[in-house]
Amino acid sequence: MNDTVRAARRKAPPRTPTDLGPNATKDISVALTGVLADMFALYLKTKNFHWHLSGPHFRDYHLMLDEQGDQIFATTDALAERVRKVGGTTLRSIGHIARLQRLSDNEADYVPPEDMLAELADDNRQLIGFLRAAHAVCDAHNDVGSTSAIEVWIDEAERRAWFLFECTRSAA
Template identity: 40%
Template sequence: MLDPNNSETTQMVSEINALLADHFALYVKTKNFHWHVKGPRFRDLHVLFDEQAIEIRDQIDDIGERARKIGGDTITSLGMITQHTQVKDEDNTDLTAEEMVVKLRDDNRRMVERLKSMKSTAEAAGDNATDGLIDDWTDMAEERVWFLNSVLG
């Protein structure tokens, strides 16, 4: 186990918690769009948004457990999610399908950027396991960006 009192480990836990907050917020936003999408591409986007939401949801536990494995605590509340996420709320249920796709694509792009920026922290902490997981999570987020970008044409 990494030394939880080491400043690099503390920074890694902080970044993992921000990533965890992003996943919670992006999951809710993606499900929101899944429920509210309308228009000629309804079926395709309804299914795509649900598939992406499930993938994001399924990463949440692994991310939270990673923080615990390296000796840290995880976010504990909706307030902490709101405090740590870079994903903006979207309460407008009248967005066009294209607007939804753009918003999700952009949120996933920011997640890719966050993940890539975490690599140096994992290396500094000597956290090879998190470093490897970051690669997997980056690949999944890049695939979501690719799919959403492809929908836009």
């Protein structure tokens, strides 16, 4: 390979070689990048509530939200790397996240702890729906790497939603 070809490749957009094809790369990248934006939105909301929590169950809820935030954040790198592995590009800025996220932010000065937990449970259930939709896109293109990763993320989100739901139930 000559120097001109090498120089042209260095200046070309980052397109990881893949056998999935250009349509698969586009569809999967769009689906996963949307989920990635929602993961960042959910991460920040979880940390917001973790930081601003108060009340009689403070310690338990504070620790649970910290654990859930860590789990959500760990997913972000894996999601972005899946997009790159299939030949796409992904998020580049906070503004990009804001344009793509489907989960709503909460900037209220005060949110009661029970409302925090209920809102996060709802957000995790919405995220599960977004993950299932992304799974269908990846499955349609036979992207088994992404589908198997998404199955783990669905399970994690279901567990978070379950824990949050159980914490909002009143004693019988």
